[in-house]
Amino acid sequence: MRKIRTLLIDDEPLAIRGLKIRLESYDDIEIIDTCSNGRDAVKKIKDLKPDLVFLDIQMPGFDGFAVVRSLVGEAEIPLVIFVTAYDEYALDAFQAHALDYLLKPVEDERLATAIERVRESLSQRIAIEQNARLVELIEGMDDAPAEALTAILEKPTETSESRFDPHLRIKDRGHITIVNVSDVDYIDAAGDYMCIHVGDKTHILRETMKIMIKRLDPKTFQRIHRSTIINLDKVLEVRPHSNGECFLTLSCGKELKVSRSYKEVVGRFL
Structure with missing residues (x-):
């Protein structure tokens, strides 16, 4: 089972602790670190390269949106789930391309829905990466039967929607x-x-x-x-x-x- 490397960012220790407890029930979620402010968050995201970030919006000095903006241009940007007590930030969160937006206190059912979205999104990313490696492999094969390889690559694959x-x-x-x-x-x-x-x-x-x-x-x-x-x-x-x-x-x-x-x-x- 592939682990989803996860970083928790919140300036409230109790919020971090509560989210940790809830995430313990998900075998594929691996919490690799936590931090309590935006500037440290940017550094840890760039250093640790997590798959997923739970990100508080309102933090002193450097808020969650600033964290996301600072990652623009990076080769690898993690999936982001905003977690906040203020529902008025929902539109801004989606405009920042957040995968999901959770209100505190986080409900178990909403968290489960968010984690399922993470799994689906990561599986799609993995499929794209695997296809790219396949293309590289094929391009290096001098005697590859072109017609057969074209048929394989153009064959429709099962998408997440088919589930x-x-x-x-x-x-x-x-x-x-x-x-x-x-x-x-x-x-x-x-x-x-x-x-x-x-x-x-x-x-x-x-x-x-x-x-x-x-x-x-x-x-x-x-x-x-x-x-x-x-x-x-x-x-x-x-x-x-x-x-x-x-x-x-x-x-x-x-x-x-x-x-x-x-x-x-x-x-x-x-």
């Missing part, structure tokens, strides 16, 4: 309804059942939220509440509320509230 279900099969009293995932407006949980909303129809599927979210492509489907998943392609309007909450209007006419823990999803529409 996700294009259809949902819903059984009801002996009948099976096949629902195209792309047609789903949103999904909400009712205990161990998922309510699949498609236009003016609602299908009931016996499934847990934890399993359902793994079946859906995160590029299209995101949680906006502990019990609600939306199809990002169905969002027509984003409406902030005076109390800091936010509401999304879908093409089906449904209006859904974005909970504070998932507010970073809104940054994708701004």
Whole structure:
């Protein structure tokens, strides 16, 4: 199992400790070091070359965004997950090309989603590096059969998207309804059942939220509440509320509230 070399950066010792404890349950996460300020963070990132950085935004003198800006031009830039107590930085975080954005206190489910994104992103990076080495090897082969090698290189490879279900099969009293995932407006949980909303129809599927979210492509489907998943392609309007909450209007006419823990999803529409 490939270890994900991870650096934790936060000026609050308790925050570092809490994140360490949560990350202990992930066998592939290896914490290689920690630091408490931005300037040390830049040096350690350049020296240690971690795969992943959990980065606080508000730090005295040299904040998290400054850390990321200082890495521009480096040959190897780690994946960055911002961790902060302030949700107003979500848009800036995505503009800084952060892989994810976690609010303190970090919820276990959100951390699990972030780690899964890290794994997917790193696997894609590794595939690109392996293909590059293959090309270098082929170019050094004087007697390589050109047609055969071209066929190998141009053969479609399995992408991360192929792991996700294009259809949902819903059984009801002996009948099976096949629902195209792309047609789903949103999904909400009712205990161990998922309510699949498609236009003016609602299908009931016996499934847990934890399993359902793994079946859906995160590029299209995101949680906006502990019990609600939306199809990002169905969002027509984003409406902030005076109390800091936010509401999304879908093409089906449904209006859904974005909970504070998932507010970073809104940054994708701004």
